Amino acid sequence: MMVSWTEFAMPEPLLASRLLEWQRIIWILLPLAVGMIALWLLLPQARPARVLISALIAGVAALIVGSLVLLRPTGPTVPWLFDALFWIFSVIAVGAATAMIVQRNPVYSTLWFALVVLSTSGLFLLQSAWFLAAATIIVYAGAIVVTFLFVIMLAQQTGLAPYDCQAREPLLACVAGFVLLAALQYALHRAGPPSAPVQSFAQPRQLPTVRQTLEEARLRVQTGESPDDVGKSLYLQPKQPESFVGNILFQLAETLPPVERKQERDLCEGANARISRARLTENREMMVEGLDQLMALSRRLELRLGGTPLSGIKQPHVASLGQSLYGDYLWAVEIAGTLLLVATVGAVIIALRRKEETA
Amino acid sequence: MTPILHNYLVVGAVLFVLGLIGFLTRRNLIILFLCVEMMLQGVALNLVGFGAYHRNFSGQVFTILILTVAACEAALALALVLALYRRQRTLDVSVWQALKEPEVEADIEETPPEEPAPPPPEFPKLTPAGLEPKAKQVEDAVHV
Numbered sequence: 001m002m003v004s005w006t007e008f009a010m011p012e013p014l015l016a017s018r019l020l021e022w023q024r025i026i027w028i029l030l031p032l033a034v035g036m037i038a039l040w041l042l043l044p045q046a047r048p049a050r051v052l053i054s055a056l057i058a059g060v061a062a063l064i065v066g067s068l069v070l071l072r073p074t075g076p077t078v079p080w081l082f083d084a085l086f087w088i089f090s091v092i093a094v095g096a097a098t099a100m101i102v103q104r105n106p107v108y109s110t111l112w113f114a115l116v117v118l119s120t121s122g123l124f125l126l127q128s129a130w131f132l133a134a135a136t137i138i139v140y141a142g143a144i145v146v147t148f149l150f151v152i153m154l155a156q157q158t159g160l161a162p163y164d165c166q167a168r169e170p171l172l173a174c175v176a177g178f179v180l181l182a183a184l185q186y187a188l189h190r191a192g193p194p195s196a197p198v199q200s201f202a203q204p205r206q207l208p209t210v211r212q213t214l215e216e217a218r219l220r221v222q223t224g225e226s227p228d229d230v231g232k233s234l235y236l237q238p239k240q241p242e243s244f245v246g247n248i249l250f251q252l253a254e255t256l257p258p259v260e261r262k263q264e265r266d267l268c269e270g271a272n273a274r275i276s277r278a279r280l281t282e283n284r285e286m287m288v289e290g291l292d293q294l295m296a297l298s299r300r301l302e303l304r305l306g307g308t309p310l311s312g313i314k315q316p317h318v319a320s321l322g323q324s325l326y327g328d329y330l331w332a333v334e335i336a337g338t339l340l341l342v343a344t345v346g347a348v349i350i351a352l353r354r355k356e357e358t359a
Numbered sequence: 360m361t362p363i364l365h366n367y368l369v370v371g372a373v374l375f376v377l378g379l380i381g382f383l384t385r386r387n388l389i390i391l392f393l394c395v396e397m398m399l400q401g402v403a404l405n406l407v408g409f410g411a412y413h414r415n416f417s418g419q420v421f422t423i424l425i426l427t428v429a430a431c432e433a434a435l436a437l438a439l440v441l442a443l444y445r446r447q448r449t450l451d452v453s454v455w456q457a458l459k460e461p462e463v464e465a466d467i468e469e470t471p472p473e474e475p476a477p478p479p480p481e482f483p484k485l486t487p488a489g490l491e492p493k494a495k496q497v498e499d500a501v502h503v
Contacts, residue, residue: 100381120400123367127408144396144429148433161451163450163453164386176379181376321420332420339427343430
């Protein structure tokens with residue numbers, strides 16, 4: 001009797017899907033491995049650096065990454081210039097970072113680091129973090145890099161120091177870096193492509209609809225309909241709890257500046273509680289009262305947010321950042337300020353020349 | 360327009376790991392601190408990416424706090440580096456292995472690497488121009 005071969009073979013779809021998964025992982029890890037080999041060749045060691053070979057290998061890594069990017073399905077409506085800028089900035093950042101850690105002369109290292117900072121600022125700009133981009137350039141490139149250069153000039157011997165020309169354990173470090181980066185990439189791969197950005201259900205353009213719904217409900221309560229039936233009409237989309245008008249107003253109140261936010265949120269919560277109690281107890285006056293409060297709130301919100309999309313409340317970007325910084329994170333700002341003060345005092349004390357040293 | 364979060368996370372991770380490798384391999388104290396700053400840049404990129412993804416300002420606020428910490432760190436570290444340099448006249452980290460506790464075993468490379476051989480001096484090669492002076496006559500003139 002013939003034994004069927006298929007009994008022992010792995011079921012084909014399963015095998016195929018597993019192999020496909022491994023294929024993707026290998027395709028992700030390959031450029032990392034190649035890049036690390038290039039980095040290992042470039043790191044300062046006893047033998048002369050093989051710049052040409054490692055440049056070739058790094059080029060191979062870049063090609064693999066490029067093919068990964070080209071094969072990936074592209075987003076729907078992102079202008080290509082946006083992507084191009086991202087790639088330019090990130091290639092400069094990674095290239096300058098590599099040059100920084102393989103450079104033997106500390107002065108050149110610092111200058112490459114300045115380039116890393118500049119291209120990171122470019123990436124910040126692409127994420128519409130305008131203030132942060134400017135602050136990074138001013139603080140890093142303007143202050144920190146210059147301080148580093150000063151210290152290098154104060155503590156520099158003539159010519160290249162021997163310790164700058166020999167890395168310690170370059171192979172082990174490259175392997176460790178490869179393992180860490182591979183783990184991070186694998187985690188990102190496992191997490192899958194990110195879903196669409198989190199967007200709350202509430203949008204300021206819903207405000208007129210909300211107000212209309214509330215007015216209609218108020219009329220219907222006054223003409224004698226039961227509050228419970230009217231309460232059912234307070235949902236913009238049937239059978240979706242988050243489309244309850246009170247919820248929408250609450251979420252919109254969240255976008256207000258801190259001072260107004262608390263007040264309006266509390267008010268909205270009170271009105272929502274009143275409406276739900278009125279629905280349970282069939283209390284007509286209480287229902288009207290709650291509806292009136294919500295209506296007043298929606299009118300105020302309409303004046304405040306006036307038809308803008310949620311992310312763009314009508315005030316400049318820096319003002320919103322400042323409100324978040326000095327409103328939500330005031331405590332952290334205080335601690336950071338204290339830290340700066342302590343660090344300044346500490347730096348002065350450490351750098352002071354002591355008498356026994358000069359003697 | 361929403362930038363793709365995934366890409367920024369990858370670039371941030373690469374910057375972080377490059378900084379880490381630099382920190383592990385280099386011996387110059389100043390470059391070590393530069394590498395730490397670069398790791399902070401990678402983290403900042405991640406934070407700003409997540410902030411843009413969630414459409415709030417928390418990521419940027421955290422990055423501003425990171426900037427503050429980085430500035431403090433640079434000030435303190437450079438003061439320390441200067442103080443150390445004044446004592447030993449070198450920026451090599453392995454010189455300071457003596458600071459570790461006595462019972463801890465020495466690191467793999469206790470001694471700083473030997474000096475690399477200096478390159479052979481190159482003398483300029485001048486191309487001869489004009490008539491070659493007569494050596495013998497000059498010598499005679501000197502003797503006279």
